[in-house]
Amino acid sequence: MIGTASAERILLLSTVAREGSMTAAAESAGYSVSAISQQIRKLELEAGVPLLQRHSRGIFLTDAGRAVVEHAERIQGQMKSLQHSLDDIIGLRSGTLRMGTFPTAGSSLLPAAISGFRKAHPFVELTVRSFRKVPLLNMLTNRDISMSLLWEYPWSRIDHPNLDLVHLMDDPTDLVVSHNHPMAERESVSVSELVDEVWVIRAEKHPVMEAIIRASNKVGFEPKVAYEANDYQEAQAMVAVGLGVALVPRLALSVQRSDVKVIPLTGIVPRRRIMLARLADGVPNPAELAMVKMLIEAAQDLSSAGQPRS
Structure with a gap:
């Protein structure tokens, strides 16, 4: 019975058929003639049927031998196709992410x-x-x-033992005010100056609320919340009409409204760490x-x- 261990012998038979003789096959495959002959005999024993006919004019494939060689050639073609696919993936000419x-x-x-x-x-x-x-x-x-x-955030690290983490950057937290807010023309604002402000925050216990509380606690005040927004564009809109001010991670301000001002904060202000994670x-x-x-x-x-x- 032909099994997985017969693969090398099958390829040798295919080489003999392609080269037309044991001698030529031996030169092509880097084997001795006797070694190839022994491997073919073993393959015939495994197949349970002769695969070669030996005559004074040379060697010829039997019907069984042709069947084996046809399968071998298909396997070789598939292996070449597989290698091309792997080369494409390695060379980023194919693949998925x-x-x-x-x-x-x-x-x-x-x-x-x-x-x-x-x-x-x-x-x-x-x-x-x-x-x-x-x-x-x-x-x-x-x-x-x-x-x-x-x-x-510093108080809420990603604690997952199965992840590899790469720290890409720190994302500062900025103050967003309406264009006519008294602080709108300032180049920077200290957290301690925000004691009397009313806040627009993110809803559903978003971590920015925790950032406001932690920044506030440094100077002893609790934020007064006027609006809980579902995203930062909504938060900007509420800030723009003067409902309150907001703390916003800088990456969330890639699309900034023209009727708000973004002011860097001084003092102890939380920064998000932007991470890349993979298993x-x-x-x-x-x-x-x-x-x-x-x-x-x-x-x-x-x-x-x-x-x-x-």
């Missing part, structure tokens, strides 16, 4: 990285899922995505490595850009 992001990174940091990635590797299939932190962590664990952008037990493929490089470059460009637009 499934990654995740959170909304504010998806509107600021990620587009620059994707733009560079698509230009350099147009044939890699890229898909991105945008969610909040917990769903992203679940998708990583379930291997629905292979890597994801995440964020953390620690996997070896990154070429597409992942390329995207990591693009994200690092995009983060460096954003960090070096400095102050927000006023």
Whole structure:
């Protein structure tokens, strides 16, 4: 019976058929004639039927031998096709990349990285899922995505033993006020000056509320909340009409309304750490490595850009 151990012998038979003689096959395959002859005999015993007819005029394939060689040639073709596919993946001429992001990174940091990635590797299939932190962590664990952008604050680190984390950048927290607010023309504002302000915050116990409380506690005041927004564009709109002021991570201000002012804060102000996470037990493929490089470059460009637009 022919089994997996017979693969090398099958390829030798195919070489004999292609070269037309044991001698030519031996030269082509780097074997001695006697070694090839012994391997063919073993293959015939495994097959239970003669595969070669030996005559004074040479050797010829039997019907069984032709069947074996036909299968061998198909296998060789499939192996070549497989190697071409692997070469394409390694060379980023093919392949897939499934990654995740959170909304504010998806509107600021990620587009620059994707733009560079698509230009350099147009044939890699890229898909991105945008969610909040917990769903992203679940998708990583379930291997629905292979890597994801995440964020953390000093009091709320990403504590996941199965993740490898790369710190891409720090995201400062800025003050957003309406264009006619008394502080609108200031170049910077200290947290201690915000004691009497009314606040627009993110809803559903968003971590920015925790940032406000922690910053506030440094100077002994609790924020008075006038509005809980579902996203930062909504928060900007409420700030614009004078309902309150807001603390906003700088990456969330990539689309800034013309009727608000963004002012850097001084003092002890929380910063988000922007992280790239992937499962620690996997070896990154070429597409992942390329995207990591693009994200690092995009983060460096954003960090070096400095102050927000006023």
